[in-house]
Amino acid sequence: MTLLRHDFLRSPVAVASATTLIAAALFAILGPALFGDVAGKVNLRARNAPPFDLHSGWLNILGADALGRSIVARIAVAARNTIGIAAAAVVASLVVGGGIGVLVGLSNGRMAGFIMRCVDIVMSFPSLLLALVVLYVLSPSPWNVVLVLAITRMPIYVRTARAEVLEIRERAFIAAARVMGGGTRHIAMHHVVPLVLPTLLIVAGLEFALVVLAESALSFLGMGIQPPDMTWGLMVSDGRSYIATAWWVSFWPGLTIVLVALSANLLANWFRGASDPTLRKPRKVGADA
Amino acid sequence: MLKFLLRRTLQSAVALLALVTVVFFLARLTGDPVDLFLPLEATEEARARVAAQYGFDQPIPVQYVRYLGGVLSLDFGPSIFQGRPAIDPVLEAFPVTLMLALVTMSIAAALAILVGAVAAYRPDGVFDRIASVVTLIGASTPDFWLAIVAILFFSVSLGLLPTSGTGGIAFWVLPVGVLLTRPLGVLTQVVRSSFLNALSAPYVRTARAKGASTRRVIFVHALRNALLPVITVAGDLLAGFLNGAVVVETIFGWPGIGHLMISSIRQRDFAVVQAAILVTAVAVFVMNILIDFAYARLDPRVSVRQAKQ
Numbered sequence: 001m002t003l004l005r006h007d008f009l010r011s012p013v014a015v016a017s018a019t020t021l022i023a024a025a026l027f028a029i030l031g032p033a034l035f036g037d038v039a040g041k042v043n044l045r046a047r048n049a050p051p052f053d054l055h056s057g058w059l060n061i062l063g064a065d066a067l068g069r070s071i072v073a074r075i076a077v078a079a080r081n082t083i084g085i086a087a088a089a090v091v092a093s094l095v096v097g098g099g100i101g102v103l104v105g106l107s108n109g110r111m112a113g114f115i116m117r118c119v120d121i122v123m124s125f126p127s128l129l130l131a132l133v134v135l136y137v138l139s140p141s142p143w144n145v146v147l148v149l150a151i152t153r154m155p156i157y158v159r160t161a162r163a164e165v166l167e168i169r170e171r172a173f174i175a176a177a178r179v180m181g182g183g184t185r186h187i188a189m190h191h192v193v194p195l196v197l198p199t200l201l202i203v204a205g206l207e208f209a210l211v212v213l214a215e216s217a218l219s220f221l222g223m224g225i226q227p228p229d230m231t232w233g234l235m236v237s238d239g240r241s242y243i244a245t246a247w248w249v250s251f252w253p254g255l256t257i258v259l260v261a262l263s264a265n266l267l268a269n270w271f272r273g274a275s276d277p278t279l280r281k282p283r284k285v286g287a288d289a
Numbered sequence: 290m291l292k293f294l295l296r297r298t299l300q301s302a303v304a305l306l307a308l309v310t311v312v313f314f315l316a317r318l319t320g321d322p323v324d325l326f327l328p329l330e331a332t333e334e335a336r337a338r339v340a341a342q343y344g345f346d347q348p349i350p351v352q353y354v355r356y357l358g359g360v361l362s363l364d365f366g367p368s369i370f371q372g373r374p375a376i377d378p379v380l381e382a383f384p385v386t387l388m389l390a391l392v393t394m395s396i397a398a399a400l401a402i403l404v405g406a407v408a409a410y411r412p413d414g415v416f417d418r419i420a421s422v423v424t425l426i427g428a429s430t431p432d433f434w435l436a437i438v439a440i441l442f443f444s445v446s447l448g449l450l451p452t453s454g455t456g457g458i459a460f461w462v463l464p465v466g467v468l469l470t471r472p473l474g475v476l477t478q479v480v481r482s483s484f485l486n487a488l489s490a491p492y493v494r495t496a497r498a499k500g501a502s503t504r505r506v507i508f509v510h511a512l513r514n515a516l517l518p519v520i521t522v523a524g525d526l527l528a529g530f531l532n533g534a535v536v537v538e539t540i541f542g543w544p545g546i547g548h549l550m551i552s553s554i555r556q557r558d559f560a561v562v563q564a565a566i567l568v569t570a571v572a573v574f575v576m577n578i579l580i581d582f583a584y585a586r587l588d589p590r591v592s593v594r595q596a597k598q
Contacts, residue, residue, distance in 0.1 A: 117300065121304040121307075123525070123528070124524055124527075124528060124573055124574070124577050125308075125528060125570065125573055126528045126529070126531035126532045126535075126569070126573070127528070127532060128531075128532035128535055128536075129531060129532070129535065129550070129566060129569060132535070132550065132551075132554060133312060133562065133566050134315065136554050136559075136562060137312070137315045138315070209428070209429055213429075213431050216431050216433070216434075217431060217432070217433060217532075217535075217536055220431075220433045220536070221433075221535070221536065221539065221551055222555070223554065233431070233433075236431070236433060236434050236437065237433075239437075240437060243437060243440060243441055243445065244441075244445050247441050247445075250434070250437055251438065251441075254431060254434030254437070254438070255434075257430075257431050257434065258426070258429055258430050258431070258434070261428075261429035261430070261431075262425065262426060262429035264429075265425055265428060265429050266425065269425070
């Protein structure tokens with residue numbers, strides 16, 4: 001752990017992305033309380049006010065939207081929906097998908113085969129299309145969006161966890177635990193899960209970026225969170241009609257999505273490199289030739 | 290070989306049946322299906338008429354059997370908005386998306402092979418690092434935002450390219466460019482890492498020992514083997530492409546299947562939505578079978594039995 005912390009502090013990229021994610025999380029927690037009023041305040045004199053112009057107050061530093069509402073404040077408030085939904089979906093699919101994957105890996109019976117076929121089918125199908133159809137039939141409430149995102153992204157955890165378990169369960173310490181009288185449940189919880197978890201966390205980090213993008217796309221298409229609730233994807237969509245006259249309305253929320261997704265990707269990549277010693281020094285081409 | 294094909298077709302058919310069933314029961318169990326066809330302010334009379342017309346007044350099992358029969362003969366009922374069988378607009382839109390997919394994927398593959406090969410030639414060199422950063426940024430950028438920024442820059446500011454619509458080559462540049470980013474990044478990394486594996490393989494050492502030039506080793510010996518893993522990610526790329534197509538077609542006004550789906554959803558044209566999802570599903574399953582098949586044919590070490598795993 002100390003080694004990991006040492007590595008972390010020495011990597012500017014890891015520190016920067018962690019900082020960005022923490023800032024986003026803080027906005028998600030505090031944003032609505034701090035900026036809730038300002039974000040909804042219509043100011044027709046600042047309609048589509050341009051960015052970096054402080055005449056209408058520092059809150060309009062990134063400009064204002066078609067109703068003169070501060071874009072900074074709206075990004076801060078929308079963070080709760082965007083980050084919250086993505087985090088809930090990722091945690092749900094991590095727990096359920098990872099759990100199923102571990103069980104399937106340990107049992108490997110007929111049922112396991114069936115589950116893996118289902119996983120293949122869900123994975124081969126475009127998740128956005130699936131989400132669109134389900135949200136069309138159900139109503140696009142926040143919990144339904146979480147549910148749809150969690151279900152469509154679950155297969156990857158099942159597959160990853162199972163692949164890891166298949167390798168781990170052949171090792172000697174599992175056999176030893178079994179000889180000592182450990183039941184399947186004990187072995188799963190105490191010997192398998194601790195080893196599978198780091199890999200699943202890396203997947204979850206990469207998936208967080210993906211889910212933020214997916215939720216934003218759903219909102220953008222009008223099938224996710226509905227106004228007056230805010231998400232970054234919805235803000236981009238709002239600004240679409242003003243693209244020729246007020247680019248900033250959709251530019252900044254989109255850039256925020258990029259920053260958050262990029263940070264999640266970078267942090268997950270850093271963690272993968274730091275936790276796996278074999279990846280530390282990449283092999284040079286022909287080093288063994 | 291035949292047995293494998295049969296098996297896969299059967300599996301796909303079961304999956305399709307499951308998909309159709311889920312859509313059917315979701316639509317029936319989560320509320321009055323009439324809601325899916327009519328606006329909220331529809332009168333009771335109109336609702337009763339629609340219910341009778343589509344057989345929603347029948348018991349659920351009867352509806353299900355009737356529905357399945359319809360699906361099998363590609364009859365999803367009439368499109369309320371277009372006044373013709375729902376399958377017609379879907380079959381018109383499908384080739385448009387297929388063309389877009391072919392063009393995008395060909396360009397992505399060609400570029401990825403080039404970039405991946407150069408990046409693998411000097412791992413951790415400047416080019417390799419730039420390639421991996423660009424890949425990461427591409428993977429973190431929402432395609433709808435990229436499309437808007439591209440329109441802003443190339444169409445609004447520079448006035449070089451049309452903002453949306455279809456027509457000559459100029460209309461293809463932005464949609465293909467936006468759709469390209471994600472598959473290109475994934476493919477480049479796959480090509481790069483498989484190139485690295487190939488370059489340290491014994492047969493490359495043999496070729497070197499026999500005096501082959503570096504260029505010959507890379508382009509004749511390593512390239513063909515490095516391309517194999519590309520096929521394994523082709524299925525995932527296809528699914529990703531279709532996700533992107535929904536967004537890109539909507540923004541650029543391309544009359545493809547993604548655009549059709551979103552507009553049918555907005556018009557609450559449920560028959561068309563169902564037809565579109567089923568046709569897409571069939572296409573996806575057929576493509577996946579073809580991909581497995583190609584993999585088994587290209588790599589003699591992989592038997593068809595293994596390919597299905």
